[in-house]
Amino acid sequence: GQQVMQIPQYQHVQEGEDFTTYCNSSTTLSNIQWYKQRPGGHPVFLIQLVKSGEVKKQKRLTFQFGEAKKNSSLHITATQTTDVGTYFCALMEYGNKLVFGAGTILRVKS
């Protein structure tokens, strides 16, 4: 099956600093989804990227799909304490399965 690597595994930032998590695949992707899981909660869908080079924004969150459709990133500008949680990328594997990255845990110091 497809391999997905997500880095970093963990990041601790000062409130107001920026944060980025990266997702890399060994193969070209049809699309990629991003999810956020708050501590004690369940994963919640954030966005789906489909087109090569696509950039989408949700307030302070910027999502990017690489030109070769093999990587993606999620960038948060000026983190807030409400941003804490684990961010997962998920790739659609051949067939019907989503393959999730291991996730990046974000902690924000106020």
Add this chain to the structure above:
Amino acid sequence: DVKVTQSSRYLVKRTGEKVFLECVQDMDHENMFWYRQDPGLGLRLIYFSYDVKMKEKGDIPEGYSVSREKKERFSLILESASTNQTSMYLCASRASRNQPQHFGDGTRLSIL
């Protein structure tokens, strides 16, 4: 809003017991999934189902089985629970391929 309901938030069972985890969704979704989540390993797919009475193995099906007799309900069965099955179990559903997955709140299962 999509609602995915898992029958228990916390569950404690003993080794060797047969354990049933239930999941119900209220949006007439075709696809349903069972994952387990362990620290540092992300979400690993156990089984999924495209439709009623259909099931497919995921990445870690050993020691588990599933049942989907009705469209809205997807059950995960631990045939003979073992301590290495202590984990958080998450159920999810989606309308179709390329649609978002909607997750339940999870069941934290402890096998003693």
